[in-house]
Amino acid sequence: MGELRFDGRVAVITGAGHGLGRSHALGFAARGAKVVVNDLDAQAAAAVADRIRAHGGSALAHTADISTEEGAQSLVEEADDAFGRVDVIVNNAGILRDRSFRNISAREWDEVLAVHLRGSFLVTRAAFERLREQGYGRIVNTTSPSGLFGNFGQSNYSAAKMGLVGLTKTLAIEGAKYDINVNAIAPLAYTRMTRDLFPADAAAVLSPEKVTPLVLWLAHEDCPTTGEVYSVGGGRIARVFVAEGPGVLLEHVTAEEIQDNWPDINAERPYVIPRNLAEQTEIHLRGVL
Numbered sequence: 001m002g003e004l005r006f007d008g009r010v011a012v013i014t015g016a017g018h019g020l021g022r023s024h025a026l027g028f029a030a031r032g033a034k035v036v037v038n039d040l041d042a043q044a045a046a047a048v049a050d051r052i053r054a055h056g057g058s059a060l061a062h063t064a065d066i067s068t069e070e071g072a073q074s075l076v077e078e079a080d081d082a083f084g085r086v087d088v089i090v091n092n093a094g095i096l097r098d099r100s101f102r103n104i105s106a107r108e109w110d111e112v113l114a115v116h117l118r119g120s121f122l123v124t125r126a127a128f129e130r131l132r133e134q135g136y137g138r139i140v141n142t143t144s145p146s147g148l149f150g151n152f153g154q155s156n157y158s159a160a161k162m163g164l165v166g167l168t169k170t171l172a173i174e175g176a177k178y179d180i181n182v183n184a185i186a187p188l189a190y191t192r193m194t195r196d197l198f199p200a201d202a203a204a205v206l207s208p209e210k211v212t213p214l215v216l217w218l219a220h221e222d223c224p225t226t227g228e229v230y231s232v233g234g235g236r237i238a239r240v241f242v243a244e245g246p247g248v249l250l251e252h253v254t255a256e257e258i259q260d261n262w263p264d265i266n267a268e269r270p271y272v273i274p275r276n277l278a279e280q281t282e283i284h285l286r287g288v289l
Contacts, residue, residue: 017044188233
């Protein structure tokens with residue numbers, strides 16, 4: 001198999017001045033993509049774009065706030081103006097405002113959801129019609145193990161990240177007929193944002209460069225997969241999925257009958273993985289109607 005290339009493709013990457021986003025930007029550029037480097041840190045965004053150009057690539061630095069409609073719209077419009085199209089969106093921008101739930105403020109909640117969830121929505125919405133019209137697109141969202149499995153002190157971050165899973169699933173359904181594939185990664189990586197969560201000796205093992213190859217594959221035209229979530233970090237990659245256990249069909253639904261059948265209701269196997277709400281509804285009602 002030959003090298004996976006992105007010649008002629010334009011990739012828009014948010015939060016690309018540092019860490020994961022920087023690694024993604026350099027990875028796409030090394031494989032021929034024209035890259036739009038978005039980051040609120042203007043100096044960092046410019047440095048990444050300059051490095052790409054110094055190595056013969058094409059890049060544009062963009063510093064608008066993608067949690068605002070104006071900022072997200074300008075990001076996509078500048079990409080289109082500079083390179084004539086948009087093919088790939090990597091929603092990577094994020095912040096942390098960690099706080100135990102009893103101490104979290106509404107502002108700390110809103111700030112995190114604004115960047116992670118609202119920002120991903122706004123950037124994707126700004127690009128979506130272009131992707132539909134050209135009949136092609138690849139979107140990679142960045143969720144988190146904290147969103148999938150929970151983590152103390154990160155109720156805001158976890159809620160935003162799990163929201164991105166729902167966004168990914170629905171966008172995959174709506175984009176399918178237009179060859180717009182949408183997937184999400186749940187990375188474990190040692191970055192400026194996460195360095196307080198990991199021991200220092202984890203830096204090499206959990207480098208961002210061990211996450212980027214999965215993003216490149218999910219964003220490539222040859223990747224057929226859509227609507228999925230993958231855990232990735234330290235060289236390990238695994239599909240993460242939401243499943244439904246076999247459940248119990250109760251003749252008389254009372255709290256007491258539920259209590260009596262609680263172990264069977266919580267059984268995990270054999271499980272099924274619904275592809276959408278319609279399939280889940282059909283599974284749930286099977287044997288009822």
